[in-house]
Amino acid sequence: MPDGTNGGVRQTLSALFEAAYTTAHPATCLPPHLPTVPPGGRIIVIGAGKASAAMAVAAEDHYIAAGQADKISGLISTRHGFGLPTRIIEILEAGHPVPDANSIAGAKRAIELAKSAGPNDLVLCLLSGGASAIWSAPAAGVSFEAKQALTKQLLKSGAPISEMNSVRKHLSEIKGGKLAAAVYPARLLTLAISDVPGDNPDEIGSGPTVADRATLADARAVLAKWKITPAAEIARALEDPRNETLKAGDARLANSSYEIVAAPTASLEAAAQAARGLGYRVVILGDALEGEARDVARAHAAMALEAKRNGEKVAIMSGGELTVTVRGNGSGGPNQEYALGLAIALDAAPGISGLAGDTDGIDGGGGNPGDPAGAMVFADTLARARAVNLNAANFLENNDSTGFFRPLGDLILCGPTQTNVNDFRVILIDP
Numbered sequence: 001m002p003d004g005t006n007g008g009v010r011q012t013l014s015a016l017f018e019a020a021y022t023t024a025h026p027a028t029c030l031p032p033h034l035p036t037v038p039p040g041g042r043i044i045v046i047g048a049g050k051a052s053a054a055m056a057v058a059a060e061d062h063y064i065a066a067g068q069a070d071k072i073s074g075l076i077s078t079r080h081g082f083g084l085p086t087r088i089i090e091i092l093e094a095g096h097p098v099p100d101a102n103s104i105a106g107a108k109r110a111i112e113l114a115k116s117a118g119p120n121d122l123v124l125c126l127l128s129g130g131a132s133a134i135w136s137a138p139a140a141g142v143s144f145e146a147k148q149a150l151t152k153q154l155l156k157s158g159a160p161i162s163e164m165n166s167v168r169k170h171l172s173e174i175k176g177g178k179l180a181a182a183v184y185p186a187r188l189l190t191l192a193i194s195d196v197p198g199d200n201p202d203e204i205g206s207g208p209t210v211a212d213r214a215t216l217a218d219a220r221a222v223l224a225k226w227k228i229t230p231a232a233e234i235a236r237a238l239e240d241p242r243n244e245t246l247k248a249g250d251a252r253l254a255n256s257s258y259e260i261v262a263a264p265t266a267s268l269e270a271a272a273q274a275a276r277g278l279g280y281r282v283v284i285l286g287d288a289l290e291g292e293a294r295d296v297a298r299a300h301a302a303m304a305l306e307a308k309r310n311g312e313k314v315a316i317m318s319g320g321e322l323t324v325t326v327r328g329n330g331s332g333g334p335n336q337e338y339a340l341g342l343a344i345a346l347d348a349a350p351g352i353s354g355l356a357g358d359t360d361g362i363d364g365g366g367g368n369p370g371d372p373a374g375a376m377v378f379a380d381t382l383a384r385a386r387a388v389n390l391n392a393a394n395f396l397e398n399n400d401s402t403g404f405f406r407p408l409g410d411l412i413l414c415g416p417t418q419t420n421v422n423d424f425r426v427i428l429i430d431p
Contacts, residue, residue, distance in 0.1 A: 013428065
């Protein structure tokens with residue numbers, strides 16, 4: 001039951017979200033960074049992530065326009081439903097957030113292509129968030145089923161993505177610099193779209209082409225911290241020094257370079273510029289927020305209510321990646337849970353609205369391309385919910401934010417955006 005009174009603010013919130021994710025679209029951000037074809041050689045394109053199909057299209061267009069279509073080839077892995085038509089570079093769709101058989105096939109083929117590079121060739125790795133699941137090459141002695149089960153445990157635990165990836169990269173034959181080792185001694189250039197707090201290369205897609213700061217001991221500590229008892233084969237692998245990742249100074253990284261072509265900061269600033277044009281004073285809380293979604297929502301609601309009491313016209317924005325500790329059996333993701341927590345904490349305060357969405361277009365859920373990107377909150381959200389017998393607190397307790405917002409018509413349903421610079425949140429305060 002979409003309301004008829006929030007049309008203007010709904011349009012504003014949608015426009016700010018669109019400004020955030022379109023700034024990071026590969027067609028815009030990638031071409032200025034694409035390398036020239038090496039003399040006498042070729043460019044072998046490999047990569048993975050939610051934005052990788054659009055990155056492949058942008059790269060193809062660039063080299064075809066330059067009359068060098070015969071100089072490029074390769075394979076890109078992306079999330080199911082995120083594939084795009086290409087003319088040269090093959091696209092393979094794989095599982096996310098839980099890996100599937102295509103995740104293994106894509107990773108193995110990427111390693112083979114990396115090893116095929118000759119002395120005059122350049123391997124171009126197009127990397128974006130989501131690659132950790134989309135490229136899954138289990139370490140020796142680790143079954144796909146065990147790694148898949150561990151991924152599900154980590155997703156439900158509430159562990160931040162950085163800690164999840166410190167575990168996954170030590171159970172992989174491609175992550176933690178091991179793809180760079182496969183390319184060596186050929187040259188390697190990674191162009192990445194960042195979706196992680198701090199834009200650390202070893203955390204974007206679990207850093208397949210760079211030195212890793214995390215160790216096997218760190219990975220074991222993460223499982224202990226979140227009280228996860230892994231399968232015996234996982235425990236053995238995390239004790240095996242052969243599964244340690246590449247570290248700074250490793251000779252196999254000598255011919256590798258890395259550039260970030262888009263990051264959450266730029267997307268936040270694009271949305272901020274749009275909000276300033278509408279007369280809002282913008283407060284950016286940062287692009288690296290982490291924490292339990294409902295707790296962060298409660299803190300942000302307190303800021304919004306304070307601004308309201310002061311009579312300010314303010315837009316409060318933030319990025320980063322929140323988490324949800326799953327205790328119920330509902331559906332949703334961290335952005336929708338944040339929005340539900342925000343609605344409860346604001347308690348129908350007039351003149352305050354908000355949006356939380358994943359810039360890739362899909363927020364948790366079943367990992368399907370039709371899943372919501374997030375949700376919007378308005379001053380009348382709770383009243384409209386009560387009118388159709390929806391108890392917000394009960395839905396939050398059951399982790400069923402999708403079930404709460406769907407009948408209200410307040411889900412963000414935009415489909416895959418072909419990029420991924422993490423989450424975008426905004427609260428608008430209109431005195």
